[in-house]
Amino acid sequence: MRQQWLFAPTLRDVPADADIASHQLMLRAGLMRQTAAGIYSYLPLGARVLEKIETIVREEMNAKEGQELLMPAIQPAELWEESGRLEDYGPELVRLNDRHGRDFVLGPTHEEVITSLVRDGVSSYKKLPMNLYQIQTKYRDERRPRFGVLRSREFIMKDAYSFDATKDGLDENYNKMYEAYSHIFSRCGLDFRAVVADSGAIGGTDTHEFMVLSDIGEDTIAYSDSSSYAANLEIAELPDLYEAGSTEGPAAEKIQTPNMKTISEVSEGLSVTPDQIIKSVLFIVEGKPVLALCRGDHDINDVKIGNLFKTVQVETATEEEVRTYLAASAGYIGPLGVSEEIEVVADYAVRAMTDAVCGANEDETHYKQVQPNRDLPSATFADIRFVQEGDPSPDGKGVIQFAKGIEVGHVFKLGTKYSEALGAQFLDENGKAQPIIMGCYGIGISRTLAAVIEQHHDEDGIIWPKSVAPFDLHLLTLNPKNEEQFELGEQLYKELTSQGYDVLFDDRKERAGVKFKDADLYGLPLRIACGKRANENIVEVKVRRTGEVEEVDVSELPQYLEKLYQTCM
RNA sequence: CGGGAUGUAGCUCAGCUUGGUAGAGCACAGGCAUGGGGUGCCUGGGGUCGCAGGUUCAACUCCUGUCAUCCCGACCA
Numbered sequence: 001m002r003q004q005w006l007f008a009p010t011l012r013d014v015p016a017d018a019d020i021a022s023h024q025l026m027l028r029a030g031l032m033r034q035t036a037a038g039i040y041s042y043l044p045l046g047a048r049v050l051e052k053i054e055t056i057v058r059e060e061m062n063a064k065e066g067q068e069l070l071m072p073a074i075q076p077a078e079l080w081e082e083s084g085r086l087e088d089y090g091p092e093l094v095r096l097n098d099r100h101g102r103d104f105v106l107g108p109t110h111e112e113v114i115t116s117l118v119r120d121g122v123s124s125y126k127k128l129p130m131n132l133y134q135i136q137t138k139y140r141d142e143r144r145p146r147f148g149v150l151r152s153r154e155f156i157m158k159d160a161y162s163f164d165a166t167k168d169g170l171d172e173n174y175n176k177m178y179e180a181y182s183h184i185f186s187r188c189g190l191d192f193r194a195v196v197a198d199s200g201a202i203g204g205t206d207t208h209e210f211m212v213l214s215d216i217g218e219d220t221i222a223y224s225d226s227s228s229y230a231a232n233l234e235i236a237e238l239p240d241l242y243e244a245g246s247t248e249g250p251a252a253e254k255i256q257t258p259n260m261k262t263i264s265e266v267s268e269g270l271s272v273t274p275d276q277i278i279k280s281v282l283f284i285v286e287g288k289p290v291l292a293l294c295r296g297d298h299d300i301n302d303v304k305i306g307n308l309f310k311t312v313q314v315e316t317a318t319e320e321e322v323r324t325y326l327a328a329s330a331g332y333i334g335p336l337g338v339s340e341e342i343e344v345v346a347d348y349a350v351r352a353m354t355d356a357v358c359g360a361n362e363d364e365t366h367y368k369q370v371q372p373n374r375d376l377p378s379a380t381f382a383d384i385r386f387v388q389e390g391d392p393s394p395d396g397k398g399v400i401q402f403a404k405g406i407e408v409g410h411v412f413k414l415g416t417k418y419s420e421a422l423g424a425q426f427l428d429e430n431g432k433a434q435p436i437i438m439g440c441y442g443i444g445i446s447r448t449l450a451a452v453i454e455q456h457h458d459e460d461g462i463i464w465p466k467s468v469a470p471f472d473l474h475l476l477t478l479n480p481k482n483e484e485q486f487e488l489g490e491q492l493y494k495e496l497t498s499q500g501y502d503v504l505f506d507d508r509k510e511r512a513g514v515k516f517k518d519a520d521l522y523g524l525p526l527r528i529a530c531g532k533r534a535n536e537n538i539v540e541v542k543v544r545r546t547g548e549v550e551e552v553d554v555s556e557l558p559q560y561l562e563k564l565y566q567t568c569m
Numbered sequence: 570c571g572g573g574a575u576g577u578a579g580c581u582c583a584g585c586u587u588g589g590u591a592g593a594g595c596a597c598a599g600g601c602a603u604g605g606g607g608u609g610c611c612u613g614g615g616g617u618c619g620c621a622g623g624u625u626c627a628a629c630u631c632c633u634g635u636c637a638u639c640c641c642g643a644c645c646a
Binding site: 009010011012013014015016017018019027034036037085089091092108109111140142143144146151218410412440442478479481482510511512513514515516517518520529531532540 | 575579594604605608644
């Protein structure tokens with residue numbers, strides 16, 4: 001491709017709207033432009049990278065017997081009513097009407113459509129297992145799109161769905177996808193971790209997220225410093241390693257604590273450490289009040305509360321609700337003497353506390369000398385807090401550390417939720433109808449592209465791994481007015497192309513400096529410059545990633561490149 | 570959805586306080602010089618100042634509304 005004709009305008013200034021490296025570079029290097037908030041157009045360079053990633057995905061999916069199909073972005077709302085998600089999904093679901101007033105949605109995912117297809121097309125165990133996938137544009141009306149293509153309203157996804165007759169079959173499909181995903185992200189040159197995640201409303205059992213390690217990631221990964229344990233912070237478990245606290249001592253006693261609403265105020269005012277204070281938070285779980293307790297230096301994890309009650313409807317109570325149920329403001333609530341309609345759940349660590357302080361459900365008042373192991377007989381003790389760095393790893397090996405990650409893939413075992421809701425059944429060996437057991441597996445293609453840039457760039461621009469680079473080689477004629485340089489450039493362009501390289505040829509009438517700057521921004525793995533020594537048949541080869549430069553005689557160029565290209569990642 | 574900010578040329582921004590009909594740098598077109606890290610000089614094209622009302626002889630500037638975009642938070646298969 002001659003750069004003369006390439007539509008990939010570079011920007012010298014950093015666009016004011018972009019804050020993170022990948023977003024800035026995608027705009028500056030001419031990979032894409034914003035069309036609306038959270039909606040982008042991919043220009044030729046960006047489209048090429050997407051295609052490279054998609055090719056890798058297809059190869060790895062096909063290698064696991066995945067069959068590609070293509071479903072519509074526009075889906076009838078009735079399908080979503082059938083599965084019950086029309087309401088569940090909420091305002092993130094883009095809804096629209098056709099000219100007859102019929103209701104449609106723009107698909108954020110395709111469980112409904114695929115399940116209805118399989119329902120009508122598969123009726124025997126002999127057809128199973130099956131794995132179907134597509135690469136498609138998805139829509140989610142994010143409340144707040146941000147970070148460029150990392151959190152956008154329109155995005156490209158690969159989504160796959162597996163169909164099995166047995167649980168074992170599902171396990172097998174799941175493992176295959178897990179393996180395929182590992183291959184895919186490795187081939188894209190990403191440093192990633194597969195972490196145990198929350199299955200949330202989907203209601204599956206096993207689920208892993210594939211996280212690209214990056215400081216700008218929106219998810220926190222909790223991992224062990226000395227084992228392979230890694231989980232999303234939301235669900236990272238804590239073992240109950242605490243010794244039960246004392247049951248002795250004088251009874252709990254009320255004390256006046258004016259203006260001590262927060263843990264730090266109580267800590268200061270009563271000269272106790274935060275780990276001697278019981279933090280009490282009122283939640284409304286499926287409409288019922290639940291008082292959750294943890295140590296003052298810990299934080300309650302509402303996902304764990306939800307899992308405990310097997311629901312996703314968990315909300316912190318409003319100030320009015322707190323007042324209604326506990327007759328005090330949020331800073332002074334506590335577990336002692338609460339009415340029976342309020343369920344009390346406490347973190348394991350609370351049971352280990354001795355001489356603790358907690359709110360007395362009376363404004364400006366706390367209890368002291370609380371012995372949770374004695375004074376909370378009706379409380380349920382469970383793991384309900386967030387892990388912190390330094391906590392023991394749940395597998396007993398090492399301690400927990402945190403890292404930030406970008407979620408690029410997600411695999412989970414759906415089970416029969418959709419097959420039951422939509423009536424997708426098969427007949428087993430005995431002629432008995434059974435719901436098909438499903439799994440679903442997603443990869444954010446456009447997000448993966450951004451993640452690659454996050455991990456592969458420097459202050460000058462992008463540094464593409466060769467597996468996803470928009471072109472293999474960048475050939476520059478530094479001064480096209482110089483006849484020898486011009487001739488050599490044209491000659492090399494033909495030769496390198498015929499040798500099978502995808503070459504971007506900078507034949508523009510620009511100064512050398514401009515070409516170098518643009519080349520660094522574009523970030524192709526190898527740069528070949530025809531410059532001053534063209535008359536001696538010598539070109540300069542530079543490795544973008546390392547900056548290494550070598551002058552090479554044209555006669556030796558093919559062998560030299562072949563070798564060097566192999567060493568590029 | 571709550572809080573904050575910004576909308577002036579393709580990009581980055583000035584002008585607005587104190588109203589008088591729009592500017593700079595980069596980019597773009599032409600020219601001369603230059604020719605290995607965004608070169609220099611000259612000339613030129615490009616903007617209903619987000620939109621709609623209002624105040625005024627006169628609005629980029631003041632007032633009201635509205636839309637858009639970004640940031641923080643909440644939320645997120």
